[in-house]
Amino acid sequence: MGDAVEFGRRPFLVERPAPETGDALRVCPGASLEHTFDRSDPALDHDLMPSWGPVLEVWEGHAAAGDLRRAGSSGGAASALALFAIEQGGMAGVLHTAARKGAPHLNETVYSTTRADLLANTGSRYAPASPCDSLGLIETAPAPSVFIGKPCDVAAAQRARRLRPALDEKLGLTIAFFCAGAPSTRGTLELLRRVGVEDPASLKSLRYRGDGWPGMWTAVWTDSAGEERTARLSYAESWDFLQRYRQWRCYICPDHTGEFADIAVGDPWYRPIEDGEPGKSLIVARTPRGRDFLHRAAAAGYITLETKDASLLPRSQPNLLATRGGLWGRLVALRLLGAPTPRYIGFPMFRVWLRRLGLKQKTQSIAGTTKRIGRKRLRRRVDVREDDHTRSAAA
Template sequence: MLLWIGSSPKWQRAMFDVETIKRNGLCAGCGLCAGIADRSDPAIVMETTDTGYRRPRVVGPVAPALAQQIDAVCPGANIRHERDEHEAEYHPVWGPLIAARLGWSTDTELRRNASSGGGISAILVHLLASGEVDFVLQTAVSPDSPVRNALAVSTGRDDVFQAAGSRYAPSSPLEDIAAHLDKPGRFAFVGKPCDVAGLRQLARIDPRVNEKVPYMLAFMCAGVPSYAGTSALLKEMGVQDESAVTAFRYRGDGWPGFATARLADGTTFKMDYDTSWGHILNRHLQFRCKICPDGIGEFADIVCADGWHCDESGNPLFDEQDGRSIVITRTARGEALLQRAVTAGTLLTEPVALGSLEHMQPFQSRRKGMVVARLGAMMLTGWRRPRYVGLELARNARRLGLKALARNLAGTLRRLVGKETLD
């Protein structure tokens, strides 16, 4: 089962088109396919489906050149490292790695408002204040609905503050990427690991990306729940009428913070993080997230995550505390940026032992190993599998052990048998 992982036999190189990607459950909803289509006469548009995910819809003829680009850059169908791109040693579990630290914003309000200490937010504030970038592209609450996401353009600290905090719902931050690449100025991009992987793959064929996007930042991701997950969460919180919600956040205002909904009459509903994410939202993940080998942002310059405190047994604790982020630099450019943010006083950091990350992020430390068995289940049931290259999946599978591999294989087989589509 391991022989085809990371290799590219001829039959596995068959082109992926949009419909094939969706039907086989490979779409991550990033919007890149729509983002690189001709804006004057788009062949592909993004929409929210009845199942609550963001998906592309083909509305016109897809030119052969566009089809080839989609096949090459779609992060749902491809995630591949080209080792000559790396400036860092490749850690088999944690990917390209120059240094790992714990960090948090020195802005106490921003630290509290963010989901995990404001590590990314502090770096963005430095980038904007220093003039290194003209703006930031990041996901924030939609201006049209407090329970939906939208792409935000941040130009200063207040914008970054408003966009801070986890958004556990679909987003398509690459939906208009060509338009932003055509604009004057340079920008930093913040997204899920798959979003950053897609943008990095686009950079291989579009020189504008490296010219206009000097920094790509990511946050570790355990998967994208559908908007149906948000509705289920609100219902469990006690909200009877979703349309009555005037403000909503999944986390933040503390660490880990509470899922919080406020109604027009001032009524407020809250739920703790362990319940909201651990028992509700993560039951609504799209299939592509269940076979994702990169929840850790391997293609970013800098990636951040919750730097959970742990109990004596090494298990993460979710008690309310002052937030702190794991901050991993993956490129020389990212490391230099982090050093400048520390020198400028927007970010505080302290050392962290690499071995501690397995306790702070136990799921991410095992994730690559799980993927091998799940891809094996796809192979056995005849589904098209994504192309994953250079991610040390086989090595991680051996590290996970036969019992865990068998459990993941059997569980995925149960989900796949008899399905007509995985989307």
């Protein structure tokens, strides 16, 4: 996998590539995605199911450990669950994403096996990441492992396990974090330039969130005079800028809340956040495995579960529900104009589009996509090239 600065992480051919099997395309959620869970299961929340996928329980809580809670992006729930997994849950490690060593504006996949590893790699990364590129580490681990990623990453890992028996055996738990879209590397580079970082090689560290809730976007670099400098932006300021660089795939994604994960985590935005408030997590148990694991972690003192309330999910993420509704209109526009269109099964998008969106939003979902098809040349094949500066940073 390599980084195409305008598009995100993409696969590139290497010398003497292995024979093609088609497996990568078969598991790619950008090409197709299907829900296969049992919709008649009485344990599932049938009120939430049409818009939010399988839901067993919804909690507001946070990591019990103060350092994990502060360092994490939204209460540290994912980090706390991962820590329980490797210390008491019988897991060998955690496959997830971290800032790339030597190039913190980029990401890399890491396999953490200790508390120190997890603490060093906390915080959201609003930049391209591809944790599925290292699923082999899970297959060769001495015991099952945890996989943490974006909803699309988890969906791909779940599909890959059907084709790879070793992965199916060793994939012990999947955790997804809510995602409104992944900005390209271009977004980060432009934001760095805006605060005075002309050369990303001068960066010493870059955090998008964490160290408080929701945390600050913080860049630390060495200027041309050799002095260390720091720039900070609020979460709202940084995301308002970065979200303009989201890749097209994210605009036509049906799952922003980790519907294929055992556990999904996000921000409980159902109320205003006070300055200095300790982080809170919205935690969604989606499978029996995830629900049982969550309660075991709470009983062991790794995570604090405060409020159980299914309404927290739609109240906290109304924008993601609107995004789900708009998807139906976008797919219609793609099909009508002959642009490549993914195939989604088991996502009742039309119902959400019809009932949840106003007339203006309905119109925008189709008309806006029609404009993007022309502006982004979505009916043409694109020559995607790996960016030179990201390749050299990885060397």
